[in-house]
Amino acid sequence: MIFKALDGYRVLMRSITVALLLLAATVAVSCKRAADALPVVHNASSTEVSASPAAATTKDVASVMIDSVNYMHERSTKYTLYDLSKTPPQAIGGAIVDRLGTGGEKGCCLSLPKTWRPGMKVRLDWHESDRENIYEQQTRELEIPRYTTPADVYVVFYPEHRVELVVSAAEPGHPDWQGQVKKAPWEQCVETYGRKPCKAALPKQFDTNAKGVCTYFKQENRPDGDLNCQALMNQCMTDYEDEPFCKGILWGEYKK
16 A cells, blocks of 8 residues: 555656646746847947937936026016927926026026037017016017037026027126126116116115114214214115115114
8 A cells, every 4th residue: 555655646746747847848938939029139339239319318418507687677577488499398497587686596497408509499488567567478589599518598688678598607797607798787787877776676675784773873872873873874865865764774673
């Protein structure tokens, strides 16, 4: 009985072994067929295959920021910039730019080729507003100006609905600024219109360090307090010609 049981066990093990070998052979054939169906991929170093388009794009372009400058002292502006190389055009930047705004509100992003080429265009939609009115929307197609090195793209607003695109690594007022007007908006405004209208265009804000300073001088019995207060009052009146405002700043509550 024992020998018959052993013989039966040997037969069973042979059957299992044969089944496993057949299964392994079937899997091997299936894997080979799947591998044969895959496309041939050459080694990246092979001269037969060039870099992929995505790799070429990443290598040949630079991502830059969008910024804005406003040389108008009477109007602020709200704009949106669209990349016309996309279908439909894709919004790539936009902001509300205060009167005499000098940049710094950077937004993302635009891809510029490292070597400038003609025909790169964007569309600018904007409308201007003053303290009383919002004016009708303006639209302009603009070409990216020639550059030697990719840099941030500035949308520059001038009076009379004039606009300019500037590619520059520096902001207005810096010697390397590439815009038509080299000075910063504030300095350009003062040179063109004088200090008074330019200051009037901005929110009334005297030096915060001067708030309540004359009150402080009086409390401390400063010997030069009256002289300094008069100088500050003269400066505030030159800027704003608003005596109640200036006195409220200089003679208001002093907070340490």
